[in-house]
Amino acid sequence: MTRSSAASVLLLACGVASAVLTGTRGQGASFTWGELKVTNIDPEHYSFDFATGKFSILGHPRLHATMSKKHLTVDSARLDGTADTTTKTMKTAKLSGGVKGQMESTTKDGDEHLSFAGPTVTYTSVGAATDQLADIDVSGGANFATSNASLGRTLSLSGSHGLFRVQSGDNAALQTADLDGPVTMHYDGVQVSVDRSKKPPVTSRSPVSGVAVGGHLTVSRAGNGNYLVRMSGGVHLKEVTGPNAGAEINTTAVNLEFDTSGTLVRFGSDAESTATVPVGKARG
Amino acid sequence: MVRKEPSNEIAYEIRWKSAVVTATDPAHFAGVGKLAAVSGTVFTHGTPSVTFSADQGTADKEKEVLTLEGNVKLTAVDGNSVVKGTTVLCDLMTYATADQIIKAEGRVSAVSSQFSMGPVPEAWCSNTLSQIASPSNFVPVRHNQPAPTHS
Numbered sequence: 001m002t003r004s005s006a007a008s009v010l011l012l013a014c015g016v017a018s019a020v021l022t023g024t025r026g027q028g029a030s031f032t033w034g035e036l037k038v039t040n041i042d043p044e045h046y047s048f049d050f051a052t053g054k055f056s057i058l059g060h061p062r063l064h065a066t067m068s069k070k071h072l073t074v075d076s077a078r079l080d081g082t083a084d085t086t087t088k089t090m091k092t093a094k095l096s097g098g099v100k101g102q103m104e105s106t107t108k109d110g111d112e113h114l115s116f117a118g119p120t121v122t123y124t125s126v127g128a129a130t131d132q133l134a135d136i137d138v139s140g141g142a143n144f145a146t147s148n149a150s151l152g153r154t155l156s157l158s159g160s161h162g163l164f165r166v167q168s169g170d171n172a173a174l175q176t177a178d179l180d181g182p183v184t185m186h187y188d189g190v191q192v193s194v195d196r197s198k199k200p201p202v203t204s205r206s207p208v209s210g211v212a213v214g215g216h217l218t219v220s221r222a223g224n225g226n227y228l229v230r231m232s233g234g235v236h237l238k239e240v241t242g243p244n245a246g247a248e249i250n251t252t253a254v255n256l257e258f259d260t261s262g263t264l265v266r267f268g269s270d271a272e273s274t275a276t277v278p279v280g281k282a283r284g
Numbered sequence: 285m286v287r288k289e290p291s292n293e294i295a296y297e298i299r300w301k302s303a304v305v306t307a308t309d310p311a312h313f314a315g316v317g318k319l320a321a322v323s324g325t326v327f328t329h330g331t332p333s334v335t336f337s338a339d340q341g342t343a344d345k346e347k348e349v350l351t352l353e354g355n356v357k358l359t360a361v362d363g364n365s366v367v368k369g370t371t372v373l374c375d376l377m378t379y380a381t382a383d384q385i386i387k388a389e390g391r392v393s394a395v396s397s398q399f400s401m402g403p404v405p406e407a408w409c410s411n412t413l414s415q416i417a418s419p420s421n422f423v424p425v426r427h428n429q430p431a432p433t434h435s
């Protein structure tokens with residue numbers, strides 16, 4: 001055998017060895033428990049204790065988890081969870097490392113898309129398994145968004161920490177939220193205005209978008225299902241597009257009400273405020 | 285063949301269809317040797333906890349290590365355990381009575397009525413199959429087991 005052919009054989013052998021190692025190391029493992037399915041698990045870092053329901057998984061480098069009944073998908077670097085060994089449902093899951101989650105549902109108003117992201121997310125099932133309610137606690141910088149392309153509506157929230165209660169499953173929707181500041185809220189959708197100077201009052205719908213920053217934000221649901229958003233702690237709000245585009249408000253707190261489809265139906269402040277309205281936009 | 289722990293509790297019981305024993309090594313007679321078509325039972329505190337089968341196996345009496353090779357199948361059988369029925373499949377398994385950890389290698393997967401996992405190149409399991417983990421994540425103290433012996 002010549003020196004060059006020996007070298008070729010050596011290189012080939014190294015290549016085969018490398019391919020075998022890559023193939024073994026490159027394949028992520030999978031895990032299913034009830035409706036939870038996790039793929040792309042690091043085959044060298046996992047632990048399952050089926051007696052207690054506790055498990056810990058590292059991604060390879062990121063894991064992908066789905067909960068089909070909840071229409072939930074999550075990507076993260078690590079997952080530490082506890083499942084109910086009797087009902088086979090997830091009780092809690094702590095996700096860490098660039099967590100990105102999504103929920104999808106099809107409503108009468110079109111496809112609803114919820115997303116959340118943050119360095120650490122704790123997911124906790126709330127109520128009975130059939131309730132499909134969950135608390136999503138995002139810390140270290142929280143981002144949450146809900147959008148409906150059919151309605152042309154997007155609401156995004158960010159804060160240093162956020163606790164979101166969501167309804168998952170076929171009717172995925174945000175139920176309540178509590179964000180610590182600094183909080184930023186972006187809204188892009190439709191505003192309903194009622195001109196009561198007309199007889200009878202004239203209702204108009206117009207595209208509107210705006211951004212608000214404040215110290216704290218809560219979302220709750222009214223008896224009729226509407227979303228009540230209250231931002232407090234020194235609020236600066238600006239209407240970017242819409243009937244009062246360019247208008248800015250500085251106040252202690254603002255209250256916004258959205259109907260169940262996410263249309264802005266009411267806006268107000270229960271505290272002393274100052275407003276600046278661009279020339280030509282002020283209404284009498 | 286029955287292997288007993290120092291406490292006189294049965295550690296495991298192994299059966300086979302044929303065996304080849306090295307005649308030049310009488311010290312290991314009936315201790316080491318290729319046993320074909322093996323099956324048996326691992327005991328935990330005197331109670332059958334896991335049954336096993338494999339193409340072949342060896343039971344090293346001196347080192348107190350049971351080794352199974354080829355189409356290894358382990359099944360949790362403890363009726364009091366929530367993991368009863370859990371099955372682990374792999375290419376190679378060793379079980380030392382010293383640490384009581386089932387060490388599975390080669391295309392390891394596990395499945396039960398509740399879950400499935402795998403394939404992974406290596407997994408360590410408690411001798412009830414209630415815990416399955418990568419060697420670096422295995423926590424023996426949860427099961428009051430001795431410290432693992434990393435080979």
